[in-house]
Structures are given as structure tokens and as C-alpha cells.
Amino acid sequence: MTTHFSDVLIVGGGAAGLSLALRLAEDDVSITILSKGKLTEGSSLYAQGGIAAVLDDDDNFQSHIDDTHTAGAGLCRESAVRKIVEGAPPAINWLIEKGVKFTLVDGAEYDGVDSQYHLTREGGHSHRRVIHAKDATGREVETTLEQHVRAQSNVTILENHIAIDLITSEKLGRPSARCYGAYALDIDNNKVKTFGARSVVLSTGGASKAYLYTTNPDTSTGDGIAMAWRAGCRIANMEFVQFHPTCLYHPYAKGSLISEAVRGEGGLLRLPNGERFMDKHHEQAELAPRDIVARAIDYEMKKGGFDSVFLDISHKGADFILDHFPNIAESCKEYGYDMTSQPIPVVPAAHYSCGGILTDLRGRTDMKRLYAVGESSCTGLHGANRLASNSLLECLVIAESAAQDIRTRLKKEEAKPSPELPAWDESQVSDPDERIVVSHNWDEMRRFMWDYVGIVRTNKRLERAKNRIEMLQEEIVEYYGNFRVSNDLIELRNLATIAELTIECALTRKESRGLHYTLDYPEMNSFASDTILTPNNFVSHAPIQEWAIT
Structure with missing residues (x-):
């Protein structure tokens, strides 16, 4: 069996994987990206709200740090929070330099990093600090990064390739815990391929497809977390599954998320009779952290026997709504709801995995040469509950740190030939008889x-x-x-x-x-501890x- 070898193998093509690849592509290293579907088909593409960053003179790092700790319910890792919060402005500037077009304030003219960008506020934030591209930030970031990555001559992109398992020193009969590559199924040709690499990065996203109702695309099946666990890595805090409070309720609206920013810009949650209820559950009402809002909706639905509650921003007027949330409004319209003139039915749905592969702040796992970045990792940033719009931020900042570590390590190590990797063994299996x-x-x-x-x-x-x-x-x-x-x-x-x-x-x-x-x-409990x-x-x-x- 032919082994496909590269210096860096990246599994996953979301914001974490693409930004890491683009930073490494500046060096003389070969990079292979495996994507189980189209390159950008993942949760990053569908992120609506934006990226949290201190960009306003009235805001400050400590406030963002405090908000993150409050949302995380005492379980956030201080060093992770500080590093990622303080790394936000440079990460945003890097995206702008790459051509990401964030939304400007009304009447402002584009002037690169010095432009006047519109900042919105989301649940759990004490300031307006979420920079966004209308209500489709993920799509703008993903497609921009994709264009740059595809233009790199030292990057090989293999779509429709799903990783199966990591190739570790244990498989090679070697003593130290080290990663040498991965097996992956070429879906189009139904063949398993062997990929060797001097560094392997898992950026496979989350795992919310484990739940019946989710905002995530079909790709979110926890592949990286599961592979790392089977390879011997520690996994942390998997009990903390974030349920987004507001997913459009309709039998055919599969995973149709209604952004946190709708509530941030004045949207109100109501019972079927029009009565507001969030003020009975938390002093911040609709702007409470996501876990509180999701539990409040769940409570009211069970108490009243309702199929859904309703999110109402119609009082802001059609012009405001269509300017701020054009894509959400269009999506609602497809299912027969006009959010400019009526409340829309919403329910909670599984959305984000706060736990994952235990890593340090350079993306390093327990296994040498194996990194994890983005939602598949657990850096300690999110604690027991992710603060809105901190997820894309973590992808960008930790990807930059991981790229630095990989770059430094590859330069220090001798370019030794990769050991011969064992072929995928299909000698004892047959075609399935009952799919x-x-x-x-x-x-x-x-x-x-x-x-x-x-x-x-x-x-x-x-x-x-x-x-x-x-x-x-x-x-x-x-x-x-x-x-x-x-x-x-x-x-x-x-x-x-x-x-x-x-x-x-x-x-x-x-x-x-x-x-x-x-x-x-x-x-x-009075003390905070992680589940490892x-x-x-x-x-x-x-x-x-x-x-x-x-």
C-alpha cells in the first residue's frame, strides 16, 4: 500500500485547520489537509454571530476575561483565558489583512484594520465586543481562508477523505508515545489510504451529532476526539455540552440556528401567549449566559406543555432586521416565518462541545507530534460553559501557537525518513450484509x-x-x-x-x-475540578x- 507522506497532516478544514495551514504554508514544509466532505463543510462555515475581541476603547481585556470566567462557572483555566483574550486583536487584524470583510458601522468607509467596525453584544458579555460579517461570519472567514489555502503550492487538499485511526508508536512496536500519521478512507473510491507525517493536527470540530436535535452539520461526529482517545490521549470535561437556546422549530428546519446576536440586538423570548419569561429566571434576562437561557426555555416548555417558545425582534422594524440579519430572515422565510413582523418559534438544540482532547496552549496533546486545535480540543478556555463567540477566537489564537510550535520543532528535528507504516489490513473482513x-x-x-x-x-x-x-x-x-x-x-x-x-x-x-x-x-460544589x-x-x-x- 502506498504511503502518502508530508511534513504536516491536518485532519479537518474548519477555521482552526485552515488558519494553521495558512500560517505554516509560509515555511518550506509540505502540508496535507484531509476533509471528510467539501473542504469548508463544517461548523465554522455556519457560525453566525461573530468573534469576541476587545476592539473598543471603552472595553478592556480584564472585562472579557471576567465575562469568560463567569460564563465558565469557575472552571476556566486562567492562563488559557488570558492568552486567548489578549491574542484576539492580533488575530482579528490577521483576518482583515487576509481579506475578511467584517461589517462596518453605518456610513463608515473601509480602511483595512483601521476601519470602524460594527460590534454587537451577545449573552454573557458586558460590552459590545463581537465583530461580525452581518449574520454569516463563519462563511466569510471560511471562504476567505479557503481561497488563500488553495493558492499555496505546498498544500495538498484531499476532500471526501475521512480519517479512521491514528498510526502510533504502539502500532509500530516502538516504546515512546508518538504519532506517525493516520489511516483514512477515500470515500469516492472506497479505499483506505495510509498517510505519514512528522506532525499530525486534529481539527475535526465537535460532536453534537451524538444528539437527536442539533445545530451542527452532519460532519460533527467527534472523529478527532474518538481517535485521540483510542490512541491513548486524555480527554476532559465531556459532560459540558452546550445547548444553543434558539434553534428554529420546524419539522424540516434541520439545524437552523437563530444567532445569539438576535437577542443581543433586542430580541425577546416569549411564551405562546406573548408573555416574557426570562426576567423570572435571571437578572440579565435574554442576555443571560446560554446555559441559563437553554434551561429556562426547557423549563417553560415542560411546564406549559409547549412545543416551542418564541423569539420576537419584530419591534425593531424591518429595515433594522434585514440589515443586521439578512440570512437568518431569509432562512426563516423559507419555512413560512417573517421575523420582521412576527415572533418565530425556537427550541434549544445541542450546539458546542466544551470538552475534548486535553491540550496545552500550543495545541500539544499527550502524544508527541500530535496536536489538537479548535472544538475537538480542551484548552480550559470554556470551562463549564462557553461564552458566546469565543469559539472562533480560540481556533485562531491556538492555531497560531500550534503553528509556531510545529515550525520550531520541525526545524530542530533532523529530517529523518518516516518509518515504514503498516498497511491497512482488510484480510479478515467482508462487505457488510446488513447496513x-x-x-x-x-x-x-x-x-x-x-x-x-x-x-x-x-x-x-x-x-x-x-x-x-x-x-x-x-x-x-x-x-x-x-x-x-x-x-x-x-x-x-x-x-x-x-x-x-x-x-x-x-x-x-x-x-x-x-x-x-x-x-x-x-x-x-465549593471547589472546581476538571473531569479527566x-x-x-x-x-x-x-x-x-x-x-x-x-
Whole structure:
């Protein structure tokens, strides 16, 4: 089997992967990017709100830091918060220099980094500090970065390639924990390829497709987290799954997110009778952190037996709405709702994974030569609940740090030839005879994760989920061991791992904190600790400052 070798292998083509590739492309290194679909098809593309950054004279770093800690419910890592917050303005300027067109204030003329950019405010922020491109920031950032990356002669882009597993020193019979590459399925040709690299970066995004209702695209199946876990890396804080409070409620509106910025610009949450309710749940009302708003909506829906609540910004007028939220308004219109003249029905949906592969602030994991950046990582920035619009920011800042570390390491290391990598072994498998098994298991898992590991949890519900996932895991392991891999099977296997890790983390946290709310332990402990899963002993709890990457 032919091994495709490069200096850097990047798995995933979102904001984290593309920005890292573009920074490294300036050096004389070869880069391969694997994307399981189209290069930009991921959560970054669909990010609406914007990027949080201190860009106004009335704002300051400490305020952004404090807001992040408050949202994170005492679990944020101080060094991560400070580094990423202080790295925001340079990251924004870098995007502007690359050609990203952020929205200007009314009447302003474009003047590059010195332009007067419009800043919006989102839930949990004490200032207007979210820079955006109308209501499609992710698309503007992604497509701009894509154009630059595609223009680099030392970058090879392979779309429709889904990574299966990492190739580690254990597979090669070597003693040190080191990553040498990955196996990936060429979906178009149904062939498994071997990719060797001197550095491997996992930027595969989140895992919210583990839930029945989600704002995420179909690509968000936790591939990087699952691969890193199987390779022996620590995973942290998987119980903290952020449910976005406002997803358009319609039977055919698959993952249609209604941006946080709608509430930031004056949108009000109402019951079906028109009554506001958020002021009864939090002093910041509609601008409370996401976990509080999502739980409030869940509570009101269950209490009143409603299918949804309603988000109303019609009082701001059609001109204002269409200027600030043209894409959201058009999306709502496709499903029969005119947000300029009527409230729109909304429900919470799984949105963001605050936990992931444990990394330091250079993206380094427990395994040498293996990095993780973006939503698949856990740097400690988000703690128990992500502050709105800090996600794209983390992608950009940590990608820059990881690029620096990779660049320095590659220059120090001798360009030794890659060891011979073992070929993918299909000698003991056959073509699947019952593909329906995969789809049934997928559906069952997403339903019980929504029912038992959702916005409000109990020990009984979590134990039920644990029993279900253990049975499903047995079926999946047997199926995987007997049949040739397919895109659906790879994703199912990864999502089952994500479900298992999430359930295990949730069961071990004996408190309610941030996004993890349990009726059995409704109070928050006086001390904060992370839930760290280690493949050898599985669960441990450690103070948040004791993370160490060797």
C-alpha cells in the first residue's frame, strides 16, 4: 500500500485547520489537509454571530476575561483565558489583512484594520465586543481562508477523505508515545489510504451529532476526539455540552440556528401567549449566559406543555432586521416565518462541545507530534460553559501557537525518513450484509442521548444511557471487526465513543455546574475540578491548574 507522506497532516478544514495551514504554508514544509466532505463543510462555515475581541476603547481585556470566567462557572483555566483574550486583536487584524470583510458601522468607509467596525453584544458579555460579517461570519472567514489555502503550492487538499485511526508508536512496536500519521478512507473510491507525517493536527470540530436535535452539520461526529482517545490521549470535561437556546422549530428546519446576536440586538423570548419569561429566571434576562437561557426555555416548555417558545425582534422594524440579519430572515422565510413582523418559534438544540482532547496552549496533546486545535480540543478556555463567540477566537489564537510550535520543532528535528507504516489490513473482513444495523444504532443512540443526557439530567437517566451505550458498543465493535469500513460505520463508531465518554463524565460529576445540570445534585460544589478521562484508569478529578503535557 502506498504511503502518502508530508511534513504536516491536518485532519479537518474548519477555521482552526485552515488558519494553521495558512500560517505554516509560509515555511518550506509540505502540508496535507484531509476533509471528510467539501473542504469548508463544517461548523465554522455556519457560525453566525461573530468573534469576541476587545476592539473598543471603552472595553478592556480584564472585562472579557471576567465575562469568560463567569460564563465558565469557575472552571476556566486562567492562563488559557488570558492568552486567548489578549491574542484576539492580533488575530482579528490577521483576518482583515487576509481579506475578511467584517461589517462596518453605518456610513463608515473601509480602511483595512483601521476601519470602524460594527460590534454587537451577545449573552454573557458586558460590552459590545463581537465583530461580525452581518449574520454569516463563519462563511466569510471560511471562504476567505479557503481561497488563500488553495493558492499555496505546498498544500495538498484531499476532500471526501475521512480519517479512521491514528498510526502510533504502539502500532509500530516502538516504546515512546508518538504519532506517525493516520489511516483514512477515500470515500469516492472506497479505499483506505495510509498517510505519514512528522506532525499530525486534529481539527475535526465537535460532536453534537451524538444528539437527536442539533445545530451542527452532519460532519460533527467527534472523529478527532474518538481517535485521540483510542490512541491513548486524555480527554476532559465531556459532560459540558452546550445547548444553543434558539434553534428554529420546524419539522424540516434541520439545524437552523437563530444567532445569539438576535437577542443581543433586542430580541425577546416569549411564551405562546406573548408573555416574557426570562426576567423570572435571571437578572440579565435574554442576555443571560446560554446555559441559563437553554434551561429556562426547557423549563417553560415542560411546564406549559409547549412545543416551542418564541423569539420576537419584530419591534425593531424591518429595515433594522434585514440589515443586521439578512440570512437568518431569509432562512426563516423559507419555512413560512417573517421575523420582521412576527415572533418565530425556537427550541434549544445541542450546539458546542466544551470538552475534548486535553491540550496545552500550543495545541500539544499527550502524544508527541500530535496536536489538537479548535472544538475537538480542551484548552480550559470554556470551562463549564462557553461564552458566546469565543469559539472562533480560540481556533485562531491556538492555531497560531500550534503553528509556531510545529515550525520550531520541525526545524530542530533532523529530517529523518518516516518509518515504514503498516498497511491497512482488510484480510479478515467482508462487505457488510446488513447496513440497516448502522442506521438503527445511529438513530437509537441519538435518541437516548437526547432523552437521558440532555439539558436536565438525573443519575437514573444517566445509568439508563450507560446501559444502552454498553450494548450498542458491543454490536458496533463486532460489526466493525467483521465488515469493511464505510463513512457511516466510521462515524457511528466515533459517535458511540463520544456518547460513552460524555456519559462517564456526567456520572462522575456530583454537582450542577455550568452546562451540567442534574436534579440529584442541584448545587455547585465549593471547589472546581476538571473531569479527566485517562485510557488506563478512565476517570480522575484534578484541580484545573494541574494540567501537564509532557
